[in-house]
Amino acid sequence: MIASWGAHSSVFNRRTGDTHLLSILPAEILGLLTECPLELSEISDRMAQSCETPNTPEWTEKISSLIEELVRLELVDRLPG
Secondary structure (H helix, E strand, O other): OEEEEOOEEEEEOOOOOOEEEEEHHHHHHHHHHHHOOOOHHHHHHHHHHHHOOOOOHHHHHHHHHHHHHHHHOOOOOOOOO
């Protein structure tokens, strides 16, 4: 369950019973991944377009780091492979 207000969102994780406060970029990534599983390159492309920023290797690394944090919080699952 995601509740958004301004630049932040709170997310309740039913598996762990924890609630997390997310800034806008991780919340947007979470929103993408709740629609369907995506590869890192697809997520990076979509988020770069959404944020009107170039999809550079540094950008992809930032997105990868945010995804790793979402995995650590058990808000998303890592794709096998």
